[in-house]
Amino acid sequence: MFEFKKANDGIGVISLNSRARITGEMSANFRKWQETVDLKSCSTVIVDGNNIEFIDSMGIAALISIYKTVSAKGSDLILVNLSEEIKKLLNTLRLDRLFIIKNCSVVEAIKDLC
Secondary structure, eight states, X not given: OEEEEEOGGGXXXXXXXXXXXXXXXXXXXXXXXXXXXXXXXOSEEEEEOTTEEEEOHHHHHHHHHHHHHHXXXXXXXXXXXXXXXXXXXXXXXXXXXXXXXXXXXXXXXXXXXX
């Protein structure tokens, strides 16, 4: 369900293969999956929110877990392709101060970094 690819210059991209709601069990599976990929070797990690229909507190906790992993090495976590609803939620929770949220595609985000 989750996919991890490395792009240019060690940029990691996390995406979902199909539309999903990141809640409960899905969040737990996401956190387990995250432990199987080498995020620490990435200069930046981009999460493609294109297929995220909804995210609850457990899903947000999974994003914070990714943030902690990459920020420990001084890397950034960038969220792209988020729905307006999810962006408003992250802003309300003031997580826009923690994550870099961009209104662009993965390709555009990678170009900005390279």
